[in-house]
Amino acid sequence: MSTTSHTSTVLEEILNNKAVHVNLSASRLVEKALSNNEGTLTSTGALRVTTGKYTGRSPKDKFFVAEKSIKDKLNWESNQSISEEKFENLYNKVMDYLNTKEELYLFKGFAGADKSARLPIQVINEYAWHNLFAHQLFIRPAEGELKDHNAEFTVISAPDFQANPEEDGTNSETFIIISLEKRIVLIGGTQYAGEIKKSIFTVMNYMLPENNILSMHCSANVGKEGDVALFFGLSGTGKTTLSADPNRRLIGDDEHGWSVNGVFNIEGGCYAKTVNLSKEKEPQIWDAIRFGTVLENVTVDEDSRQADYDNTVLTENTRAAYPIDAIPNVVVPSVAGHPNTIVFLTADAFGVLPPISKLTKEQAMYHFLSGYTSKLAGTERGVTSPEATFSTCFGAPFLPLPAYRYAEMLGEKIVEHDVNVFLVNTGWSGGSYGEGSRMKLAYTRAMVQAALEGELDSVETVKDPIFGLHIPSHCPGVPDEVLQPKQTWSDGEAYDEKATELAKKFQQNFKKFSNVSDSIKNAGPNV
Structure with a gap:
């Protein structure tokens, strides 16, 4: 044929x-x-x-x-x-x-x-x-x-x-x-x-x-008052985990559209990472793994048939595929209104970005175009340890059109619907990968909850001297010193050196965006 x-x-x-x-x-x-x-x-x-x-x-x-x-x-x-x-x-x-x-x-x-x-x-x-x-x-x-x-x-x-x-x-x-x-x-x-x-x-x-609809690599959920939140981030940054919130209804796990009517899920299911999965930390995902679910590359005991989610002998990119209605509190059909809050998720292997910061509209556009994170082991062939990477719009491998098309649409919608935007680091604290430790999920959940419920709107912020980010000085459920990344390092000079190194990577990467305004270019790190 x-x-x-x-x-x-x-x-x-x-x-x-x-x-x-x-x-x-x-x-x-x-x-x-x-x-x-x-x-x-x-x-x-x-x-x-x-x-x-x-x-x-x-x-x-x-x-x-x-x-x-x-x-x-x-x-x-x-x-x-x-x-x-x-x-x-x-x-x-x-x-x-x-x-x-x-x-x-x-x-x-x-x-x-x-x-x-x-x-x-x-x-x-x-x-x-x-x-x-x-x-x-x-x-x-x-x-x-x-x-x-x-x-x-x-x-x-x-x-x-x-x-x-x-x-x-x-x-x-x-x-x-x-x-x-x-x-x-x-x-x-x-x-x-x-x-x-x-x-x-x-x-x-x-x-x-x-068709004038923004397509987005993000998860989405909605609160009891109808407030909608979007979570952008590459694989392994926590989109699935953070959007599966027992106090909010899930719209979708990974892929969405944003039209004149609001947000809608592109999919009918979830494709969750299961590495180190536990019932205590992620009960909704744990309970969704039942008959009909597909478990990819998860190690299973031959006799008991119990899954060992901590075993990564095959890959760290172990996955569970299940229908969205396997999660108890979902929106049916998977559509909702316009977002109130947007969260950009990054897993910073340098350990220098703050765990949460509030972004201006220009900073939001800068970080959306930058799409910084650490590529985690197993999500692509040949990646065995985290690597710093910039993935435009947090989804460059899946974007056929020029990046500015998606960025312009997002920027227009942020202004039109008066959306609050936060950058959340789910990566390392107290040092870079290999020295520091991964941010505690309980802290990240507390910070995200505070952002969604408006508890950070009136909190005093501190401007980071290198990245220019506005860091809340206090967040319910999180020690104040955790919010300031430099304070978690034992060696302040080592932090400054590593932060400057990452800032230069941001600047070098952003040179490819020649068609954006100076206000967006200047919203990035200042070295």
Whole structure:
């Protein structure tokens, strides 16, 4: 088949297969996965699987097809291209491969809880557990919606098919290729299910702004008074943990849109990190890991079938995928009003950023564009210890369009809705990584709660001399000395040296944003 056809033709080709299982229930998919020896059950009934060589995303293997209609719109400085010819040849190879399989699995659903902005999608899988993953992570059709479902984007996942880099134009045997014109995502050579989820998020990051809707890599929740909070941050910074608040209702875990109507979840589930998970610290996530949940790369005792979340022999990027209604206090449907508070989360491995600071509008734009954090072990191939990184808009790997498109939209909405913005460091205190210690979750929770409830609005602040951040002098539930990062270091000169080093990294990184105003440029560190 020529890839000039639409997604409906893709489905017609797949249906030539001997057996295509369409929208099986979670129970049926678990049965299929077990009978195919794809995984095992844990003591809580979750399906435990391993993903082999790839235990995280593979960004160097992700491509956009260089199609005429989108070629001038995309940001090619941070995205890779592949030719239409290479894509079509590889597509045909994958389709031929899948048609040799006796069974395939098809999920039909949606991305986007707001019906006026949602994208009908379909996911075709070689593995039953991958289809279970799609079933749990995307929005499942309500009764009656499946009959009239017409997919506008198709994900085809064939993990056991490997590319030939010399012949197929890829960088390795692995590929994640997005055709925005043909509306197809082609995935092969990797068993890591996160590629399925993130490919659709990338697609939404292209399509939503085209319709004047801001797409965001963030979690969101809402309080009893209807106040909405957004939590931006890369993987491992605490989005899932901090948004799963028993005193607030969860809107969504990871990916959202912000339209003229307010905020809506793009997904129908949660993809939570489970490393060092405990019932005491994260009871909602702990309790969500039950029958139907997919546990990725978690070590399990062969006899008791109990999960050992502290064991990272396979990877630190252990994950649990479960439907959002596995969390007890969620918003149904996953839509809410405009945000009152925005929290930027960073895991600072230098240990010099304050645990919480209030940002001016210009500082908010500066830190949103900077997207500083420490890339944590296991979230990408080859990362074994935290590394300082700057990921534009806290989601650079998933942004097809130039960064200023997203930043301008966020800035306009902050002003329009008078949003309070905070920078919260969930990383290290008392020293850099290897010397200091990770910020206590109880302290972070107390600071976030104070920010959301307005308890910091009238608190006196101290301006950091290097970063220019406005640090509260007091926060309920947190020792005052913890709020001032320099006071937690035993060596003040060592702190100044490390803080200056990080400030220079901020300045160097921000040089690439030549098209922003001086007020935003000057809102960063001053060395």
